[in-house]
Amino acid sequence: MTVDLLVGVCLGYVVLMFIVAFAADRAALRGRVRWLDSPVVYTLSLSVYCSAWTFFGAVGYATRSGLEFATIYLGPTVIFCGAWWGLRRLVRVARMHHVTSVADLVSARFGKSNPLAALVTLIGVMAATPYIALQLQSVSLSFRAFTVEPDSASQGGTALWVASGLALFTILFGTRNLAADERHHGVVTAIALEALVKLVAFLALGIFVVWGLADGPMDIVARIAHATATDPDLAAGWQLQPDRWTALIVVSGIAVVTLPRMFQVMVVEAADEDRLRVAGWAFPAYLFAMSLFVLPIAIVGRELLPAGSNPDLFVLSLPLSQGQNALALLVFLGGFSAATSMVVMSAIALATMISNHWLVPLWLWMRRRPDVGDAEDLGEFVLNARRLAILAVVGGGWVYHQASGGSAALAAMGLVAFTGVAQVFPAMLGGLLWRGATRTGAYAGVGTGLVLWTVLIFLPSVGIGALPHYPAGVDSLAGSIALSMGANILAFLILSLTSFPDPVERLQGLSFVHAVEPDAPGRSGGGSARGAESLLALSRRIWGADPALRFFQAEAVAQGKSGFLPDLTPRFLTRLERRLAGSVGAATAHAMIGRVGGGSGLSVSDLMEVAGEASRAKEEARRLETARAELARTAMQLREANEKLTELSVQKDSFLGQVSHELRTPMTSLRAFSELLKLPDLPEADRSRFASIIHDETARLTRLLNDLLDLSVLESGQVRLGISAANLHDLIGRALDAASSSGPGRDFTIDRDLPGEHLPVLTDTDRLLQVLINIISNARKYCDAPRPELRIRARRRPDRTTEIDFIDNGSGIDPDRQALIFEKFSRLNDPMRAGGAGLGLAICREIMTALGGSITYLPGQGGAAFRVTLPRRPPTMGRDGRAAAGAGR
Amino acid sequence: MKQRQPLFLERASYRRRRLGDAARILPVLALMLLLLPVWWMPGLVSLTGGAIWLFCLWAGMIGLTALLHALLGASDRKARWAADAGGDAEDEGDDDR
DSSP, X not given: OOHHHHHHHHHXXXXXXXXXXXXXXXHHHTTOOTTTTXXXXXXXXXXXXXXXHHHHHHHHHHHHHGXXXXXXXXXXXXXXXXXXXXXXXXXXXXXXXXXXSHHHHHHHHTTSOHHHHHHHHHHHHHHHHHXXXXXXXXXXXXXXXHSSSOOHHHHHHHHHHHHHHHHHHHHHHHSSOOOTTOOOHHHHHHHHHHHHHHHHHHHHHHHIIIIIISSSHHHHHHHHHHHHHHOHHHHHHHOOOHHHHHHHHHHHHHHHHXXXXXXXXXXXXXXXXXXXXXXXXXXXXXXXXXXXXXXXXXXXXXXXXXXXXOGGGHHHHHHHHTTOHHHHHHHHHHHHHHHHHHHHHHHHHHHHHHIIIIIHHHHHHHSOSOOOXXXXXXXXXXHHHHHHHHHHHHHHHHHHHHHTTTOGGGGGHHHHHHHHHHTTHHHHHHHHHOTTOOHHHHHHXXXXXXXXXXXXXXXXHTTSSOOOOOOTTSOHHHHHHHHHHHHHHHHHHHHHHHSOOOHHHHHHHHHHXXXXXXXXXXXXXXXXXXXXXXXXXHHHHHHOHHHHHHHHHHHHHHXXXXXXXXXXXXXXXXXXXXXXXXXXXXXXXXXXXXXXSOOOOOOHHHHHHHHHHTSTTHHHHHHHHHHHHHHHHHHHHHHHHHHHHHHHHHHHHHHHHHHHHHHHHXXXXXXXXXXXXXXXXXXXXXXXXXXXXXXXXXXXXHHHHHHHHHHHHHHHTOOOOOEEEEEHHHHHHHXXXXXXXXXXXXXXXXXXXXXXXXXXXXXXXXXXXXXXXXXXXXXXXXXXXXXXXXXXXXXXXXXXXXXXEEEESSOOOOGGGTTTTTSTTOOOSOHHHHOSOSOHHHHHHHHHHHTTOEEEEOTTSSSOEEEEEEOSSOOXXXXXXXXXXXXXX | OOOOHHHHHHHHHHHHHHHHHHHHHHHHHHHHHHHHHHHHOHHHHSSHHHXXXXXXXXXXXXXXXXXXXXXXXXXXXXXXXXXXTTOOOOOGGGGGO
């Protein structure tokens, strides 16, 4: 088989993965997540546990150590047998707190402490770098198995190509957006497909070996018996050592929970904990299927292949030696899948940890000032930090692979990584089960474990220092595992028992151990609209404008308010913090909200209140709570309606007054100047000047009367719409032309998204144009920035409505005035500059209502911002139009 | 014996709790069955006999877990149905205890 063919197949496979990931992301974007969320996809994605180390290495491991290879799969099997009460609880608690990684889980439990998360991240990175190097090595080794003459110069190239491709894939599909719940449908679906390829390849090879090369299972058993009887070295290697057996089962069972990539697919990407009902037996079944043929392949490979061939490559060299090129290609793709899925998932998980616990806190620390108002896009920063971290993780693996020369030393790295991440487990389990576990204890446990693991296991494995000496009869790996884990647990227990937790920690402990959602009390928000607006600005910088607005609007609706700014109740703040934690980690979210929302001190009495409530009376309290929330919502709606009514009545009164006033002013000057015109000896120049003043005043009067008439027609719902189709781009262009020809000639920058504007709209174009012109000329009049700029963005939403946003960079509108700007005669700033009667926005609102759409003010966008929403098609004319207009109010 | 509705509900929830207990015991049992033979008679379970023992045990564990999870799922659905139908005696958080 030629290398070209191999590279071609490989590239084709990679392209397929890109297409699958892309299609799944698209489907998820359109809300079609049903099959993406199925337990089968979930179970298959869990098989990212089987990396290239197990795909290739299991046979090598079995050749050297016999049944011991199975420990790596037995540990997870035991853990998943207990999935119903163990893992389910973990997933539920983690999802409740929107945990983004294993480091985030530990940090959130122990009082949202970022240094602790940074420490856990360090372990993750140390353990994963050689492990990723191992995956790259396995791919380049399997390439080499196909080439006739080993060309060592090209091998580094293979690893580099693979690493770059994987980094690209991960960046493309792993950092698309900063979703609040951190799920990557595209990546997970691609990995599920790769899991299928892995399984099919390995099973095909196993069936070929057992029934093709040997004479069925009985023959295999006989061959094993024969080989171990005739070769004493083999029999000695296969002898199971109880301490090693136990230590490896325990460590691999722990690692399946704490490995960053496993935590990512098992907890973070899970839709809910119910998936584990199927995965609880299906994942062990997957592992069983992957292990069933390991011994047969090992024993047949040992018999058929020349002595001295690398047992780690038996899975490839066996079919190749038998001339089964197609099978070998399938196995190659299986191994390739195993390596790539591990690298992609590890890179995503580690990048999340690195950016959330290293880079973002560092960045926040470097810019200490409260920077709410600046327009900097924090979400973009986090995404870039993540992309950088992905490059660093994959690049680090490649550099390690090059530096270690791709030697056999890498083969042990799987176990080294397992024992490393296992050091997090005592703190994690203790935190979930024991309310007495404290942050100090966690520091001590994880720290002790990290140091001992580094000295006893990690450094010797990379060739620094020597393996520790244990008494005869004690296996060195088992001894080191027992020593590091033992010291870890002991330090964790002792310091937890002797230290005292702070209130936040106790609250989090309560929430984690009893799996209840706490409402952080005592955080007095002040309840000002300005506070809510700065929080909205903060969320916008992380999630982007639309998701932030949607979340705030939903929260406001839940409180019974209209608009975008909810009251700063403790419940709202807690929910917001947890949603933010889903993007940047618990510790950072806590710090950010604390900074923006003011002090976040929790007093002990607040804590006692919560702790007392969370007991038996939970159910009762919840029921009362629902009733009270309903009442509060109704009361809030009533209050709002009442306020509005009072305001309206005042407005009606002042409306009449204002109309008379607005009419009288031109009238007065008309009368005065016409009196003047009557004077006989008026110079001609004055006469024509007065005449033109009279003309201007009548024009103003006419305009005002036109506006009033327009408004009354619109309000009565008797407007006739002339529906036609138009291109939004043309409409905006026309509106800009019209607005710039009429207004004062200020230098004004327009920022348009030309390609995005080409949207066909079906509406009354003249009326829409009137609205657009009004908004644009308002921006020209009122934008007070030294270099005024107007950003226009149009887009079509999934429900086929069209949104047009107009955002300028001025100082915007005060929160307490935002509710009034759409009312009649409401000129906000000084009336002299306005030059209109203050009816423009009121007319705009009526027009948009008549068109079946809306116009709203968007708070927290860094300036005055208006959103015009158009429905897919206008309401039918006549009575229906009226009904729609009535419903829109 | 006549079965009244509350008695039946009581019984169902009792059964569900015991199924939960079984799901808790299963991993412990599995771990013991995996570890003890190797500590007691490593020579006997290292070679072909060991392989047969291990894979049979493994398959058994998977089968038992599947059975237990199916039963638990079914009784959960039944409990939810009963709770929706008006039975208020169910305590949803009991798997934490």
